[in-house]
Amino acid sequence: MNSLYLASGSPRRRELLTQIGVPFTVVSAAIDETPLTNESAVAYVERLARGKALAGFAALDHPLGACVLGADTAVIVDGQILGKPVDQADALAMLMALSGREHEVLTAIALTDGQRCETQCVSSRVRFCGITVEQATAYWHSGEPQDKAGGYAIQGLGSVFVAGLNGSYSAVVGLPVCETAQLLDQFGIPCWQNLTVR
Numbered sequence: 575m576n577s578l579y580l581a582s583g584s585p586r587r588r589e590l591l592t593q594i595g596v597p598f599t600v601v602s603a604a605i606d607e608t609p610l611t612n613e614s615a616v617a618y619v620e621r622l623a624r625g626k627a628l629a630g631f632a633a634l635d636h637p638l639g640a641c642v643l644g645a646d647t648a649v650i651v652d653g654q655i656l657g658k659p660v661d662q663a664d665a666l667a668m669l670m671a672l673s674g675r676e677h678e679v680l681t682a683i684a685l686t687d688g689q690r691c692e693t694q695c696v697s698s699r700v701r702f703c704g705i706t707v708e709q710a711t712a713y714w715h716s717g718e719p720q721d722k723a724g725g726y727a728i729q730g731l732g733s734v735f736v737a738g739l740n741g742s743y744s745a746v747v748g749l750p751v752c753e754t755a756q757l758l759d760q761f762g763i764p765c766w767q768n769l770t771v772r
């Protein structure tokens with residue numbers, strides 16, 4: 575059976591992959607996350623997920639029989655791709671742009687075994703309640719927005735802003751569990767492998 579590597583520094587992705595019971599090893603895969611001119615949001619997250627998976631694969635000492643998983647999450651509002659905020663002003667601008675309305679969260683996953691690289695993109699819609707500048711400022715000082723696309727975490731304190739979700743909760747957190755399990759299965763890594771029948 576192929577062995578799985580996760581090309582990610584994200585603790586959320588590690589937790590979500592652990593949740594489905596597949597053994598894996600983390601590899602680092604830092605890539606340039608700058609969007610290309612006129613690149614669509616879907617093309618952007620898919621390119622980054624693929625880039626992370628391929629960079630992770632290239633970094634392996636023993637690539638034979640290895641599969642590498644990469645993922646990327648972005649928040650989209652008014653056609654703009656929101657990544658992680660660079661500072662407080664950036665985070666506040668993002669949170670105010672998301673306040674009182676719906677936005678899209680795109681997460682792409684990519685899996686490669688060195689021969690082929692398959693990607694899939696999952697779209698979810700999240701509706702925020704109204705947020706005051708004071709709330710956004712207090713939220714920034716909680717430390718949570720810093721390393722999150724769109725400047726919030728649905729799995730944390732940011733949940734107080736979430737009035738509705740249409741789509742995949744795990745995809746918003748950073749790794750669509752259902753689609754990931756299906757992709758792993760295609761590459762000969764079933765997520766049921768460690769379950770014992772009682």
Ligand SMILES: Cc1cn([C@H]2C[C@H](O)[C@@H](COP(=O)(O)OP(=O)(O)OP(=O)(O)O)O2)c(=O)[nH]c1=O
Pocket residue numbers: 581582583584586587607626645646647648649658679721722723724726727728729746747748
């Ligand atoms: C919208 C949202 C994003 N996020 C996180 C998921 C991702 O970790 C991060 C988006 O940045 P990414 O660039 O997708 O990932 P990353 O840099 O954290 O990790 P990697 O090494 O795999 O590239 O935002 C949440 O944790 N909760 C949320 O509700």
